[in-house]
Amino acid sequence: MNKTSCELIGDLLPLYADKVCSEESRELVAKHISGCEKCRKELEIMEKPVSADFKDDIAVIKRIKRRMFIENVVTVVMISVFLLSVCNLGFLVMFTSDLPMGYYEYALEDKICIEEDADGNLWFVRKEGAKKSFFLLPDVYDENGNRLSTDEDFDKEKAVAVSYQMRIMLHEKMSNIYSSGEEKELLFNKNDKPKIQTIYYYDEDTDENIVLWERGN
Ligand SMILES: [Zn+2]
Structure with missing residues (x-):
């Protein structure tokens, strides 16, 4: 049974760790890891409880989300400012084109x-x-x-x-x-x-x- 390759077991390990693999696969993995130090170590890492590292990850994700939110707000504000200045420019062109109406030109x-x-x-x-x-x-x-x-x-x-x-x-x-x-x-x-x-x-x-x-x- 130890002939089962570490590669195949490696594929099954995540399912085994999450206890979602079939009975047949479970037995296969159990037998393999009883005789394979390498795969047993790999399983131990997978089965580790939620660690401080993971909490750090959540903090990092929250920080990233916050930064993305700030970047989105900045983008919206910049687009608004840009659109407003385009509008203002339009008004400026419209209302500063102060042309005298020629008496003859306009009949x-x-x-x-x-x-x-x-x-x-x-x-x-x-x-x-x-x-x-x-x-x-x-x-x-x-x-x-x-x-x-x-x-x-x-x-x-x-x-x-x-x-x-x-x-x-x-x-x-x-x-x-x-x-x-x-x-x-x-x-x-x-x-x-x-x-x-x-x-x-x-x-x-x-x-x-x-x-x-x-x-x-
Ligand atoms: Zn192995």
Whole structure:
């Protein structure tokens, strides 16, 4: 029986140690190890109770799992930060592309005008099909043609003329936003414009102030 090779017994030993092999195999292994020191030693190692080594292994596995968890969290955070910056970049491109709308380039003659209503209020009118501007940039001048300000804090007593520039904040190519129907924006109510004589549209391409409205016209 000792002829049974150590190799075959080696295959059976784990099953034998776990007590899951067949009766026949069990007898075979038992007989072999009674006469084979080498295989008996191997079995003893397999049958050792759960050792401190194994507990160390669990600690190592826990450490690895914790490290993997931290790495996963770091990865998720980094991906989030990356996606957020991509989004921000998109917004940055969209909202800093502050382009003046050329009066001729956009054929604004047909698309915008200044209207004075019965009460004397002045309105900026965008007709249907005009590209939506996102803000109007006013340049205010005194009677000597001096520029007072580019914002709304100008000295109303001195103001006699305003030159506006519509600026689109979306890039021209991205901006397919058209006003649906007529849109009106109040520029001056009657109390604000006693001295305003002229309202221009400033065309940056030609460096030209185009008259949109003149008092008495
Ligand atoms: Zn053996």
